[in-house]
Amino acid sequence: MNIGFIGCGVISIAHLEGLEELKKANQQTFELTAVCDLNEDRANTFAAHAEERLGKHPAVYTDYQKMIKEEKLDAVSVLLDHDLHHIVAEHCFASGIHVQMQKPLAISPFYGRKILADAKKYNRVLTVSEPSVLGAENVAMARAIKDGIIGSVNMVMDYATVTLNRTFFAGTAWRHFKGRAGAGWINDHGVHRTHMFTEVNGPIHEVFAYAEIFEKELSDGTTTIQPTGEDTSVTVFRFDNGGLGHWMCSTAAHGEKMSGVWIYGSKGCFRPGKHAALENGQIIPAKDLIAQYAPEVAAHPFAHSYVELWEAIAEQKAPISSGERGLEALSIVFTALESALIGLPVKVEDVMNGVSHAYEDTVIKEMLADRRG
Numbered sequence: 246m247n248i249g250f251i252g253c254g255v256i257s258i259a260h261l262e263g264l265e266e267l268k269k270a271n272q273q274t275f276e277l278t279a280v281c282d283l284n285e286d287r288a289n290t291f292a293a294h295a296e297e298r299l300g301k302h303p304a305v306y307t308d309y310q311k312m313i314k315e316e317k318l319d320a321v322s323v324l325l326d327h328d329l330h331h332i333v334a335e336h337c338f339a340s341g342i343h344v345q346m347q348k349p350l351a352i353s354p355f356y357g358r359k360i361l362a363d364a365k366k367y368n369r370v371l372t373v374s375e376p377s378v379l380g381a382e383n384v385a386m387a388r389a390i391k392d393g394i395i396g397s398v399n400m401v402m403d404y405a406t407v408t409l410n411r412t413f414f415a416g417t418a419w420r421h422f423k424g425r426a427g428a429g430w431i432n433d434h435g436v437h438r439t440h441m442f443t444e445v446n447g448p449i450h451e452v453f454a455y456a457e458i459f460e461k462e463l464s465d466g467t468t469t470i471q472p473t474g475e476d477t478s479v480t481v482f483r484f485d486n487g488g489l490g491h492w493m494c495s496t497a498a499h500g501e502k503m504s505g506v507w508i509y510g511s512k513g514c515f516r517p518g519k520h521a522a523l524e525n526g527q528i529i530p531a532k533d534l535i536a537q538y539a540p541e542v543a544a545h546p547f548a549h550s551y552v553e554l555w556e557a558i559a560e561q562k563a564p565i566s567s568g569e570r571g572l573e574a575l576s577i578v579f580t581a582l583e584s585a586l587i588g589l590p591v592k593v594e595d596v597m598n599g600v601s602h603a604y605e606d607t608v609i610k611e612m613l614a615d616r617r618g
């Protein structure tokens with residue numbers, strides 16, 4: 246099948262690595278036949294990288310609507326700012342093209358529901374390329390935990406702080422505006438975590454959070470902005486199964502960054518990316534868990550994301566990282582922000598279904614006021 250990339254920015258190169266891994270393994274999925282970016286130099290440079298890694302130079306476009314009209318594409322991967330996800334997805338579905346969306350599914354739950362509805366309306370496949378639940382290591386983790394390796398999960402702790410020194414995350418200013426990114430880092434980075442939390446321990450019922458914008462001004466030396474997305478959030482939550490979680494993320498840390506996830510169960514602790522530590526002292530490294538639980542899964546999460554997309558199209562196989570799961574992950578983030586805004590605990594279901602939307606309204610207002618609204 247033929248695939249096109251829309252957006253050739255920061256993350257797109259990691260997707261080439263995924264396709265390259267599949268090519269080296271002789272696993273037929275997609276041929277990258279076209280790429281598009283508003284920035285023509287970026288699109289051309291990316292096409293040259295694609296040729297080096299995949300052996301074929303894709304056609305280059307600066308207008309994605311032209312690309313989907315002129316190229317015979319089965320699918321696209323959408324690698325764009327979050328406010329564009331729902332717009333581009335609808336155009337692609339309406340042109341008969343299946344979509345792999347980058348996280349977060351959309352700029353807000355309302356637009357996430359719209360993407361799901363459009364996929365259904367045009368009878369097209371939608372997957373979310375969510376690396377925290379894809380790739381052999383992450384699949385092995387989820388399968389091992391569901392298999393009871395650490396007993397029943399009763400506590401998740403997740404802390405992530407980065408030291409931007411008042412510059413832009415990933416060099417991109419748009420990430421700091423909620424009208425472009427949906428929220429601050431709690432959305433951009435946070436959906437990875439909420440997707441992983443629910444993958445290993447089921448739905449989250451209720452969330453309480455505080456959120457702040459500590460850094461009122463950011464600059465890369467050329468551009469100076471006043472961010473509207475939160476740079477720090479501290480959250481507690483309860484899973485449907487009674488387990489508790491404590492989760493924080495911040496791009497406003499100075500001096501020392503930190504990152505760590507601990508998933509505690511009644512028989513041990515799982516450290517994603519590291520090992521399972523059991524109460525009897527046994528440490529099971531990730532590689533042993535992969536051998537036991539996910540030997541058939543591609544190692545690179547993005548390689549796996551293309552296998553998922555291909556199997557969903559060709560074999561109607563349900564993807565692990567579906568649009569529905571992407572909407573759930575996004576809704577948990579928005580539940581935290583809803584809670585921080587109104588000062589009360591909020592049920593995820595209420596935000597996912599559009600019953601509670603005070604925070605989301607502020608995002609949509611800013612998005613619509615933006616030039617691209």
Ligand SMILES: NC(=O)c1ccc[n+]([C@@H]2O[C@H](COP(=O)([O-])OP(=O)(O)OC[C@H]3O[C@@H](n4cnc5c(N)ncnc54)[C@H](O)[C@@H]3O)[C@@H](O)[C@H]2O)c1
Nearest residue numbers: 252253254255256257281282283284324325347348349417
């Ligand atoms: N680990 C991950 O899964 C991961 C990591 C980073 C980013 N992402 C996601 O990938 C997406 C893209 O992020 P990024 O970091 O690559 O952003 P980026 O800003 O580096 O890249 C976006 C690209 O889209 C281009 N673009 C913007 N509007 C366009 C349009 N209308 N038509 C064509 N091109 C257009 C821009 O010129 C830019 O090159 C986001 O959804 C982000 O959250 C995922």
